[in-house]
Amino acid sequence: xxxxxIEKVELFFEEGKKEIEGxxxxxxxxxxxxxxxxxxxxxxxxxxxxxxxxxxxxxICGKKLNExxxxxxxxxxxxxxxxxxxxxxxxxxxxxxxxxxxxxHPITKIIDEIVQIFYRMGFAIAExxxxxxxxxxxxxxxxxxxxxxxxxxxxxxxxxxxxxxLRTHTSPVQIRIMEKYTPPLKIIAPGKCFRRDAxxxxxxxMFHQIEGLMVxxxxxxxxxxxxxxxxxxxxxxxxxxxxxxxxxxxxxxxxAEVSISCxxxxxxxxxxxxxxxxxxxxxxxxxxxNVFKNVGYDPKIYTGFAFxxxxxxxxxxxxxxxxxRYFYYNDLRFxxxx
Ligand code: DAH
Numbered sequence: 001x002x003x004x005x006i007e008k009v010e011l012f013f014e015e016g017k018k019e020i021e022g023x024x025x026x027x028x029x030x031x032x033x034x035x036x037x038x039x040x041x042x043x044x045x046x047x048x049x050x051x052x053x054x055x056x057x058x059x060i061c062g063k064k065l066n067e068x069x070x071x072x073x074x075x076x077x078x079x080x081x082x083x084x085x086x087x088x089x090x091x092x093x094x095x096x097x098x099x100x101x102x103x104x105h106p107i108t109k110i111i112d113e114i115v116q117i118f119y120r121m122g123f124a125i126a127e128x129x130x131x132x133x134x135x136x137x138x139x140x141x142x143x144x145x146x147x148x149x150x151x152x153x154x155x156x157x158x159x160x161x162x163x164x165x166l167r168t169h170t171s172p173v174q175i176r177i178m179e180k181y182t183p184p185l186k187i188i189a190p191g192k193c194f195r196r197d198a199x200x201x202x203x204x205x206m207f208h209q210i211e212g213l214m215v216x217x218x219x220x221x222x223x224x225x226x227x228x229x230x231x232x233x234x235x236x237x238x239x240x241x242x243x244x245x246x247x248x249x250x251x252x253x254x255x256a257e258v259s260i261s262c263x264x265x266x267x268x269x270x271x272x273x274x275x276x277x278x279x280x281x282x283x284x285x286x287x288x289x290n291v292f293k294n295v296g297y298d299p300k301i302y303t304g305f306a307f308x309x310x311x312x313x314x315x316x317x318x319x320x321x322x323x324x325r326y327f328y329y330n331d332l333r334f335x336x337x338x
Contacts, residue, residue, distance in 0.1 A: 134163035166194035215304030252285025
């Protein structure tokens with residue numbers, strides 16, 4: 001009985017193999033599929049007949065039948081692929097093949113977005129080097145050597161003796177621009193910064209900042225408030241409370257830290273705002289007269305404001321991301337969402 005069944009299905013397979021060879025279009029292939037793999041195929045009928053076999057015979061027979069079925073499926077798939085390949089060639093109405101294009105990194109997108117907002121307010125875009133000298137990163141920004149405020153920035157030195165370092169903030173771009181141009185000026189300077197920080201949920205040794213600077217006659221703190229308030233509203237696209245709190249930076253006087261009401265919990269208190277209801281988003285202030293002197297501007301004639309903000313932090317708040325490291329893992333499942 002077992003031997004007989006096996007011989008028959010093998011013959012059935014051979015028949016299928018022979019028949020499929022001549023098939024050149026999908027209609028005939030479908031008929032073949034019904035005959036050899038369909039519900040009423042000979043193979044399926046045998047499957048229902050094995051109940052009369054002994055237990056061991058059933059195992060052997062079942063295995064054989066499944067093997068034959070698998071081989072028939074393979075024959076079918078191969079023929080289907082070949083036929084479709086040929087038919088597609090002549091079908092002008094099929095949709096085109098989509099090319100995978102990728103997209104901009106979320107940080108690049110946020111930078112573009114922020115820069116655009118300031119661009120609409122008339123700010124020009126500026127850039128500076130990532131490898132800086134001690135002079136531009138600190139000294140010219142009113143932070144001479146031995147100044148205790150230098151400790152705020154954990155610096156990567158490339159050559160300590162030659163005073164070459166990786167910039168710790170984008171503020172040196174202020175100096176480079178002021179050395180080159182005379183007021184009035186309004187610039188926005190995005191770029192990479194580096195600090196000897198741990199790589200954890202909120203820190204990365206490489207990150208991005210956007211620096212802003214406006215210098216002219218009669219620039220006042222109210223201009224700074226107006227510009228930043230407009231920016232915050234445009235960026236978050238909702239009404240948020242803005243707080244200017246006194247702070248300290250060597251290159252501004254007075255200095256302020258700007259906080260906004262938490263965009264996640266709306267002041268109820270959550271882990272992102274540390275239950276304070278507010279989030280600090282940037283540093284700013286009126287340009288220190290010593291900074292103007294260092295670039296040859298007369299502080300009696302000119303005044304100005306400056307600010308600096310962390311791009312990753314703003315991106316995290318906007319998209320509600322709780323770990324900065326996602327930006328750098330290069331995981332497409334994350335990156336494709338933006
Ligand atoms: N450079 C500062 C930092 O990295 C941020 C900053 C504060 C920039 C005040 C400014 C400013 O231009 O006026 O912490």
